[in-house]
Amino acid sequence: MKLVRFGPAGAERAGIVDPDGQVRDVSMLVPDIGPAQLAPRTLAALAAIDARRLPAVDGQARLGCPVAGVGKIVCVGLNYADHAREAGLSPPAEPVLFMKAPSALCGPHDAVRIPPGAVKTDWEVELGIVIGTRMQSVPPGQALAHVAGYVLANDVSERSYQMERGGQWDKGKGCDTFAPLGPWLVTPDELGDPHALGLWLEVNGERMQDGNTRDFIFPVPDVLSYISRFMTLEPGDVVLTGTPAGVGLGQRPEPRFLRPGDVMRLGATGLGEQRLVCVGG
Template sequence: MKLIRHGQAGAERAGMVDAQGVPRDLSMLLPDITPAQLSPRTLSALAAINATRLPAIAPGTRLGCPVAGIGKIVCVGLNYADHAAEAGLPPPAEPVLFMKATSALCGPEDEVRIPSGALKTDWEVELGVVIGTRMRRVARADALAHVAGYVLANDVSERGYQMERGGQWDKGKGCDSFAPVGPWLVTPDELPDPHAIALWLEVNGQRMQDGNTRNFIFDLPTVLAYISQFMTLEPGDLVLTGTPAGVGLGQKPTPRFLRAGDVMRLGATGLGEQRLTCVGG
């Protein structure tokens, strides 16, 4: 099942994509896709709906982040060996965690706003995991049972803020529009092996990233169980699982960063695509 939210920012309504790929309006049955709707019982009921009987959404309708009310965004850094190598860092002994502001969330074709004066804005295609049931000190063997679904995400990062302004990474991670998510929330039945997902990203038509989740340093059960030892993951929380090599900071011989007018296009197996135009902040 693929769940979506459609409409203008701040006024999105629930929807789903039928088996033929047609987006449908679900709002007469369910007003919005919120954390409360991510329980196994509710997802099972939604999966039983004949989507072809729902009204089709008009072509060109904006899609938003596919889950409303995300409580927190927990990110895993340096979770691909090739990305750690291009950053000049050894593979970590434990997952590297940082947070991303929920005010950074936006839709899969919204504009990415480069902050005024920012010179090192970068891209990071990632697999995102949406939590469906509470996780607190969960064993690795039980971790995936708590997953509501998967999303395509772009962990946009301003490297100058992240690495040159002191403190933690969060300054460069939480700017408005720095967390495009979607187009869909894909339930695990449609994506049975999250460790076999190809991810790619292009800037102005040039392929920059081309990776696969089979190259995780820490697999998803390990990552989710690990996070749950330090904080409770609630329904609707979003975990970003790291990015493969090919980010702008790692380009040789000279790093390459985003400028107003640049277009990012990215995708992942079964998770759809994003097309994001950069604008001045």
């Protein structure tokens, strides 16, 4: 099942994608796709609906972030060995964790705003995980039972804020529009194995990233279990699992960064695509 949120920013409504790819309005049954709707019972009830009988949504409707009420965004850094190497770092012995602000969330086709003074804005295509039930010190073998679904994500980063402003990665990670998610929230039964997904990203039509989640250093169950030892993951929380090689910082002979007018296009197996135009802040 693929769930969406459509409509103007701040006034999105719940939608579901039917077997033909048509977005249907399900807001008369559930008001939104947020923490309460991510419970297994509610997701099962939505999956049982004949989506083709629901009202069709205009194909021009804006798609928003596919999950509402996100409490926190927990990110894993350097989770692909090739990305660690291009950053000049050794693969970590334990997952590297940092946070993105929920205020950074935006839709899959919204403009990405390069903030004032930013000179090294970068791209990172990632697999995102949406939590459906509370996780606290959960062992790896039970971790996937707590997943409501998966999303395509772009961990947009301002490297100068991240690395040159006195420490703490969060400074370069949480700017407004730096966390585009979607287009869909895809349930685990539809996506299949999260460790067999191709990920790619283009800038102005040039392929920059082309990886696969089979190359994770720390697989999804281990990542979720690890995070749950240090903080409770609540329904609606989002976990970003790291990016493969090909980010702007790693380009040779010189790094390459985003400028107003640049267009990012990215996708992942079973998770759809994003198209994001960069604008000045």
